[in-house]
Amino acid sequence: MRKLLPGEKIVERGITFERLRNGDGLFTVNVMIDGLRIHRVVGRESDGTTRTQAEEFIARLRTDAKHDRLSLPKGRKIALSFRDAASKYLEKLELEGGKDIKSKRMRLNRHLVPFFGDTPLSKISGFDVERYKKLRQQEKSARGGDRVSTKAKERGAQPVKSARTTTAGTINRELAALSHVFSKAVEWGWLAHRPAKISRLKEGDGRIMYLTVAQVAKLIEAAKASDSAHLYPFIVVAVETSMRMSEILSIRRENVDVERRAIYIPKAKAGRREQPITAHLAAFMKDYIEALPPGTPWLFPSAAAKSGHTVDIRKPFIKAVVAAGLDPALVVRHTLRHTAITHLVQAGIDLPTVKRISGHKTLAMVERYAHQNGEHIQAAMDTLQTRLKLG
Template sequence: MLKSLFTVGLIHVVISFERQNNGDGVYTVNVMVDGQRIHRVIGRESDGTTRTQAEEFIEKVRQDAKHNRLSLPKGRKVALSFSSAVEKYLVKLNEEGGRDLVMKRCRFSLHLVPFFGDVSLSKISSCDIERYKRKRLHEVAIRGGSGRKRHDEEKQKTTSPGTVNREPAALSHLFSKAIEWEWIDRRPAKIKRFKEEQGRITYLSIDQIKRLIEFAKQDQNAQIYPFIIIGLETSMRRMEILSIRREHINIQQRTVFIPKAKGGSRLQPITQHLAEFLKDHMATLPKGSEWLFPSVAAREGHTMDIRKPFRRVVIAAGLNPDEVVRHTLRHTAITHLVQAGVDLPTVKRISGHKTLIMVERYAHQNGEHIKAAMDKLENRYQKIS
């Protein structure tokens, strides 16, 4: 068999000539469009077909493609490769104001795309996803501030089931949007989640909070102190805090508008103390700055990562930096709300959780307020006994 390969724009064309057992020869053309092969038989040598006719067919393909008149099977869905689908998905999701885009980009670029690569989106199977999950579950997790894997066997940790679950969840959302945007007709695979253990929630005591705030004031990074204050007094997530715009702060109503929260846009209530703190803090910002945490070096215009100064302050306060992370501020605020006796629906409203299920974890795992409630019940019964 003789083959000749041509590239016409983004279309790849292969002319093939095959000599059959009866001595006749057949000219065929394979056209690759969007990762899908379209096979065309040009004709037999015995019928007078020559290579010239095959090349004439290629020229027709070239002109049809140029004028968007390429003849493809009716009803054909464009066979997107996984990597191409991800690229288009992130662009469209951004245009639609999709949530959690930063983490979605990380999960796709660091893990999902390297694994699935250019496999057709519609060809991904449940077996492929299970292989991916097993592979990720046994990888060494990246820890610490350096961004590199630690090779000390005593400090190595494999990726947790919870972390792995977030990645197929992003894949599942891609499947759903691909159906909505008519890239595929149906979900190509069923995605199962690992069972996650409900670990202990780490939060700071009042004394630990005082020490953390004290050393945050003294730190060389001027943004770490307001970051910690906001986190402790609102339970806002890291990127929700760092992407606060000045125009979204309402001192009189004591609210901060969060347009792209994990659970959708919401109005975050704040304490009177925080309202006064923010008023004073904004007065110290550069004139014309639209962000509460401005950064001239960041493409987004605001600080994107505050991990290093936070870790430095945690160590200075005598706390364990592997246990006390930035999300600990959120855990701390929610835990103290629950322990103060605030009802769970109100805690949910403040924390921005979608459901009460996650909020209930704080009620179940931090039981001092529950013991106090039972003491109150006992005291009431003692009055009638």
């Protein structure tokens, strides 16, 4: 395989290895199992995929077929449950190099799998989906009110006190994960067609919560006094870049280039990208990195975390929000991203540039931020008036 030139390939026992133009290697399989031809991309050499993994993938396909897990059109004896489908879905999605797998796994394991459980994937109806939506909406609470998880509620558990709420946006993202399971199940031959239609919830009036300059200053002061050594740098990075929480907490020191004022993000939601940073943040990062323990690859290391870095900062963040005199039911970690993007728009930065900074997939997603107090819009109209020499 190492001797192959770009464009050349080797095919053996249903496994194809192709040397791509960029020098990377691609493993695919093309086999007949129980009368059904299965052609799948296993993975790229640069992602660590090996021939052994391709062989193991074929072995799993044969095992699945033996236990009627592929929903083959003939001889199916065991219905594929949603629980098993979710597990297989995540496994195959990783092999295909799917996006946002961490979030999909969280939504499936925390809410969707506990609800749909052993229900056959092909038997999930529109009524089941609506019942799920209703149950999740019932978890909405008043500020500081009662909340109980979907899984606990199904068991009849009593609610516990919490300031968190289940928003329409949160439920819609869970429904999007469910919809993707349906789509992939059809693509992979588990289902002949999607079992149910999924309609999304209306997400309010479209307004986005963001912090004023004064509120940002109060929150930063509260973060400086926090017991968490990671909270202050996390907030500084968030409000000066608009990066997502997962992107910030998984920054490696090798991916920070203070001279070029950029942070490389290998696994962003919309694909890998380079995040520009301010001169202030570049200087801050230089000092912060120098103060890290020697040999630590992460900017937010955590010996207790399986990943080696901090994955959540919710508790100290809530304490700082309260200390800053803000409402923790409204100001969440993602609010910092909204804040940075909103202030960019209000400062008169053109939307394509804002899109480049925020890492959004489309301009339509950025246009949502051109909505807030309208000062930047009024300033634009004043500019037009002056240019036309009116009034």
